Amino acid sequence: MKKTVVVLSIAVVALLIAIGGGVAYLGYTFLNTPPNPEANEVVYEVVPGKGFASIAQELEQQGLVKNAMFFNLYARFKGDRSKVKVGEYLLRTNMYPTEVLATIISGKSVARSFTVSEGLSTYEIADLYQKQGFGTAVEFLSLVRDPEFVKSVLGEQQESLEGYLFPETYMLTKYTDTRTLISNMVKRFLRVYDEVKTDALVQGWNRHQVVTLASIIEKETGAPEERPRISSVFHNRLLRKMRLQTDPTVIYGKAESTGKIEINITRSDLLTPTRYNTYVIYGLPPGPIANPGKEAIMAALKPETSNYLFFVSQNDGTHVFSEDYKGHNQAVQRFQLDRKAREGKSWRDLKKRTASPTSQN
Known part of the structure; x- marks a missing residue:
């Protein structure tokens, strides 16, 4: 990644030299120095209708880029200002500006499981x-x-x-x-x-x-x-x-x-x-x-x-099966009407065991 950053930096510096040598040096430093050596994670949201200048300012305020002006200038040179996509992005404070820009134009928002x-x-x-x-x-x-x-x-x-x-x-x-x-x-x-x-x-x-x-x-x-x-x-x-x-x-x-x-x-x-x-x-x-x-x-x-033809709960998430009504009634008497048969049992007991892949007799 560092090699890529340097290559991109040279291109940007070429642009900045036209403005002034001092600015070029600062731009080179900006692109090759993350805002913070520590990798603190920040979820940054690009909301609909927000301009790139405002985005750059917020990124600076949240410690994700060092200089909003240089970030804005870099994005303009790359032609990426209009490519930023609405979404929530997981950024780190030790990311290079090139990485930050690549992330917020990627469209790969933070995903949550449902x-x-x-x-x-x-x-x-x-x-x-x-x-x-x-x-x-x-x-x-x-x-x-x-x-x-x-x-x-x-x-x-x-x-x-x-x-x-x-x-x-x-x-x-x-x-x-x-x-x-x-x-x-x-x-x-x-x-x-x-x-x-x-x-x-x-x-x-x-x-x-x-x-x-x-x-x-x-x-x-x-x-x-x-x-x-x-x-x-x-x-x-x-x-x-x-x-x-x-x-x-x-x-x-x-x-x-x-x-x-x-x-x-x-x-x-x-x-x-x-x-x-x-x-x-x-x-x-x-x-x-x-x-x-x-x-x-x-x-x-x-x-x-x-x-x-029948089944009745054994109170632990499993059932006893019967072929006729007589057998079913006996199962009801044993497992449902007998209070002791229900004590300390729950369908949640199923979560405490590993289910067998086949039926048992």
């Missing part, structure tokens, strides 16, 4: 988006339900983008808008789904059906090894024309009217008809209830072979 976990609904993602200061929940939810926007990014008309916002960590700058984030999330989903769509064709399911079932599977278990078995229960019930009777669909149905996800549900909620309440309706709900990851999508397409 992590979307598997199984979050659009309501929850929107809330997370707002809490982390990237934008508003209202704008996020409005976009994921905008018919024209949905069709433009998904390639088909759906009621919303629920289920199609792929869970992953996205890097966002201060100037990444909501539309861009959502578009990137859907693009990621489309790439992932493209890897499994052949299996969907074999099953005879359309994409929306696959994602809907995958979203239910994702919400029903946090144990990766259970997904294919959970899937087998739902496939078996669908084949027998039984109601799916899954609590997360009830929760989502309530959210349609309240605008937020409420974890706790009552017996009355189970009996209250909504479009999503699978205790009331038969078959799949009209759409996904969350945004599933790839493994849940694969589980929806490749269920474990079983005769299971």
